[in-house]
Amino acid sequence: MSIPSPANVLKEELKTKLLKPDVVSGSEILLRCLLLEGVECVFGYPGGAVLYIYDAMHGNADFHHLLTRHEQGAIHAADGYARSTGKVGVCIATSGPGATNLVTGIATAYMDSIPLVVITGNVVSPLIGTDAFQEVDITGITMPVTKHSYLVRSVEELPRVIHEAFHIAGTGRKGPVLIDIPKDISAKRAEFRPVHEVSIRGYNPTTDPNKLQVDKMIRAIREAEQPVIIAGGGVVSADASAELIEFVEKTRIPVATTLLGLGGFPSGHELWMGMPGNHGTYTANMAIQNADLLISIGARFDDRVTMELKGFAPKAKKIVHIDIDPAEIGKNVKPDIPVVGHVKNVLAYANTKATAAPDSAWLERIEQMKRDYPLRYKDSETELKPQFVIEMINETTKGEAIITTDVGQHQMWVAQYYKFRRPRSIVTSGGLGTMGFGFPSAIGAQMGNPDKLVVSINGDGGIQMCSQELAVCAINDIPVKIVVINNQVLGMVRQWQEIIYDQRYSHIDLSGSPDFVKLAEAYGVKGLRATNKEEARRVWQEALDTPGPVLIDFRVCKHENVYPMVTQGNTIDKMLMGDEE
């Protein structure tokens, strides 16, 4: 495996070399700045407007770049790297189509608050605005889906811009920052003057909470009889998992983890109720609907969690909303106790005062619901069930693998049946729901975690949206285990068409897709197939025992639905449980 060792702590020798005030090109300045920010690996694709930047990489042994087969693959890889490591992910693309191919990836990161620095080339400055070859206004195009963006106007400002971009991407509510560098600026030479300070007048995120607000929450907990916590992606983003566990164990409040919050609180903990919302567990949804105190920690009351907002948590006498982003507070749900701050800081302070919520009858009721309404599916000895495959992966990896998913039914089954034990072990596009994300994001996750098992779980639809990156796995021997939950159909769309559109199945048939085993083999990746449980166990073990990348085509039954399911317009206690058939 040719994954470079993490260069977290820059060697002094390298640092001295990088900091030398030589007169160098803008491209060399860019690479030096990236290395000084601690960047271990950049994902990218060259082209005309970034030729100087790629020229500077030539023969540069300190700088690691992974060539993908599509710019979308590059940015999803950078995203997977960022989600799984907590560091800022970096990708590079050329102007025009290179840049526009990044847009889906930028929006994916923006919706889930993932820190990325996205570098695009642009045409030479004098040609900007003339509809030159491969010119687009990428800062304009991406304005609604970036946290901030820069169009670099002089080579001298490059070090400041790059340092600011990393600061903005990785602090506060994290997100993607785009730096557009015209070709003449990447060519122009200037003395390298690194920037170490950052001072941005309009950017000063509140990280320490108002303690009086936290005290109010502590009092509300003392008075609550049926409290519930919803823990979201903010817990993971803030690296506040340990603080959350301490808080929960002190207060004895049951926890629901959102899709992005999975792993932020260990699945399987006695106070864990599973995921709430659209495909949430019975217990999580009913607990929220019966809660007299609802505490949202780093979750933004997304519509897939709340479903019908009128009638969400109707019995809550008090709602606490903890978020780093003041704009999230009151956006969807008006809280009684808003707390703006970094989740880690908020919980660290709360933990100094937290005491147990009084009522143990509530916990007994939660336990009863967990026993009476566990997640379940009808297993089969003749057909391979997708839920069985996920359970099998969970059991064999003991919930310790990094799992990336694509979008659709398999994503929900992963969220339900894989028991994530650690933060940053699920890599999934929650907000944007980006098909094509699952596989390339696993490449990035593996680059950031060379010693861990990375399993990419995809549907047969999504894998075809970025399958070209199989080449990257093969050439670089990146040992991702690529699972295809192959039901020959766009399953989630099929499910909606079955349940909501009177079985009017429109354009969901994926039969005639390539033989995925042969596709993998065409790229030089080992391919395996399973059509029943026995084969599934055997080939999965073979995949785990294979040192390099493997694609496993699990031929699962076509008509399986994800349950529980709350349909649009219904409150989360109105669940279809799948027994209705």
Next chain:
Amino acid sequence: MIDSRHTISVLVNNQPGVLQRVAGLFGRRGYNIDSITVGASEEAGLSRMIIVTSGDDATMEQIEKQLYKLIDVIKVIDLSSNPNVEREVALIKVTAEPSARPEILGVVETFRASVVDIGPSALIVQAVGSADKIDAIVELLRPYGIRELSRTGVTAMIRSLK
């Protein structure tokens, strides 16, 4: 909740694209813009935008918070919650045959407006005042035939407190 009119002052970095960032935010989140003016502020490098919008309290709170998320936004003040001065300039080209001029000049005088250009058959009237006052003079001049109307949009500031 009732929508009400608000005048917001937004101090921004004078950076390329800053108007697009602010206007784009209003557009994509469905906030209304009645008028927007941009110009220099008291500090070099910073511009001041005055935006007239409308919304209920929750919308106004979101507008302020979302504006603050823009890195180039330094300060947001809802001027409507304070005693303030609002002014707008309008240039009104009104048909004015010599026979109609005395009447028109009467209107101009009443509104403390002024005539800034006289042509053979038209006058340009310059009016300064609150948006309501501009509305009023425009309505009074309309019967004579308004050929062209150009309004700057509102600019405003909070009154100095004693």
